[in-house]
Amino acid sequence: MPAVVLVITVLANPFSVGRNMRWIWIDKFVEFESGKRAVAIKNLTLAEEHLHDHFPGYPVMPASLMIEGMAQTAGILVGEARHFAEKVILAKIRKASFEGVARPGQQLRYEANAELITEQAAQTAGTIYCDGERLGTVDLIFSHIDQNMRGLNFPEENFVFNEDFKNLLLSYQLDRSAAENKT
């Protein structure tokens, strides 16, 4: 599906996203196993403007944004595996298929498994659930661009993983220690 690939590449392009722009499509992590697996959830609400346009009278979560949600879940999984030293860029959507729609009031669950993480790149396999029902599959390839695009100079700082992304992981760790303290 070349059209979708193009859209996502543009959306996920870090150069097009300003430092202060909010572009977070997951609400929180509920599982995180370093280098192996990450699970994030996203609640859908009619407070999200885009749902009013997609589509008027029939709000459903755009598939492209669910791919972005999976890319963020899986991207943070891949980034954390190398302690955020690499600039991890979504390079290819190997597969994206959706079997249903997700609507306001429902909850998306992004389950990402790292199939392979190498010096240059990573491959993840992902399943999306909506209110517990399987909704689709999104398999991705990420590139560690400093290793992969020799000859091109990228900024020194890691522009991929900004504070917003790191805070998601921090919140998860805080939730976990709070839960452990309770028991």
Add this chain to the structure above:
Amino acid sequence: MAMSREDIFANVRDTLVDALAVEPEEVSEDATLTGDLGAESIDFLDIVFRLEKSFNVKIPRGELFPDDLLNNPDYVANGKFTTTGLEQIKKAMPHADFTNFEKDPDVNKMPELFTVKTLVNYIEGKLAA
């Protein structure tokens, strides 16, 4: 039992159909990955990942697609491979057919070395090792 060349080809073809979203008929032994099948740089990684899984082999970086020769001034001058460079790349890619490339070893023509046959040869050698 060892895989026949036909089996390897069939498997490579399926891999390319999945990785590049091409039709099986397009995948002939002589098809070039970039020119004929439309592969882009990241697709090469995808192809390597898929081949590793599909044939249960390990493909070290640079073995199938050497990527470290182009930056060496002894090997490449004025956009063409030098005699030494050509020897090196032939050594690095025994799985590729250099018959045409040798006549004009322009670096821009390097993608022509990456054909379906190159992949099949490589996997054949890898499985026999």
